[in-house]
Amino acid sequence: MFTGIIEAVGHLRRIERRGDDIRLTVDSGKLRLDDVQLGDSIATNGVCLTVVERLSDGYVADISAETVSLTGFDRYQVGQAVNLEKAVTPSTRLGGHMVSGHVDGQAKVLEVSARGQATEYWLEAPQSLARYIAHKGSIAIDGVSLTVNQVEGARFRLTIVPHTSSETTLPLLKAGDWVNLEVDQIARYLERLMQQDAVDKPSAGVSFEQLARAGFIR
Structure with missing residues (x-):
């Protein structure tokens, strides 16, 4: 989970094509990595990536074909600047909003x-x-x-x-x-709850029209 408050701007050092997948090497810029472990998550241009190798000044991460299809990584070039944010901790200030790193x-x-x-x-x-x-x-x-x-x-x-x-x-x-x-995320969950409510109780509950009037959905 992330907040959308960017901690550093990094750059793509290497882009390795592996079939439909991509392995990235990211220069982390001023982002501190001393508390980053293998398996930790770093949002890279909004995409939650798992660190598979930590370098002294960067990290390596894999991007699946599913993620590639929904994001701009297929067009990115070596040297491209990317926004970086480490995952939140229990003591992190929530300065932005709850961001999952799962790009839509x-x-x-x-x-x-x-x-x-x-x-x-x-x-x-x-x-x-x-x-x-x-x-x-x-x-x-x-x-x-x-x-x-x-x-x-x-x-x-x-x-x-x-x-x-x-x-x-x-x-x-x-x-x-x-x-x-x-x-x-709230909008997505509201929609799913409404869909289930329509199945379970077709004539009861809050309608999509009511949510739209209240500004929750469009």
């Missing part, structure tokens, strides 16, 4: 523009994920916990403050780029 899909960057000292991004999510994105709800973009400031169908707007820009890879994004997208 990819969103396309449509527009990037300055607004005062901040930067605004318009993105478009796949139709299958758009219903989980709500105004003032939480979302993870390449592992960064962000607040959705506007929603228009499958399009949504993010406003990034200077501090977040300086500590993440977000300033590298431009129109036409794709990012890893993880929607809020």
Whole structure:
């Protein structure tokens, strides 16, 4: 589990294709690795990866074909900058929101523009994920916990403050780029609970229409 508060920006040192899978070697930058053990999780551009080898200045992790199909790793190149965050501990401050590191899909960057000292991004999510994105709800973009400031169908707007820009890879994004997208877990569980409720009690419980009016789903 992660918070979406990025600890460091690293770089991909090696990308090894193993059939449909990928083995990554990541230069961890300023991320401290002294407390990282084999088997620990590190979110790499929002993807929860398991450390299979720890280096003095980085780590090695494997990415399955399933994860490759849902993320941007198939397009990444050696030298690419990636956002890094170690898994939370019982004493970690929850500064962002609960992020699982299980990416749901990819969103396309449509527009990037300055607004005062901040930067605004318009993105478009796949139709299958758009219903989980709500105004003032939480979302993870390449592992960064962000607040959705506007929603228009499958399009949504993010406003990034200077501090977040300086500590993440977000300033590298431009129109036409794709990012890893993880929607809020609460929305996914609510949908599943509603589906089960419809099976068990077709005429009882909260309806999808009521949840939509309350802003939980779209």
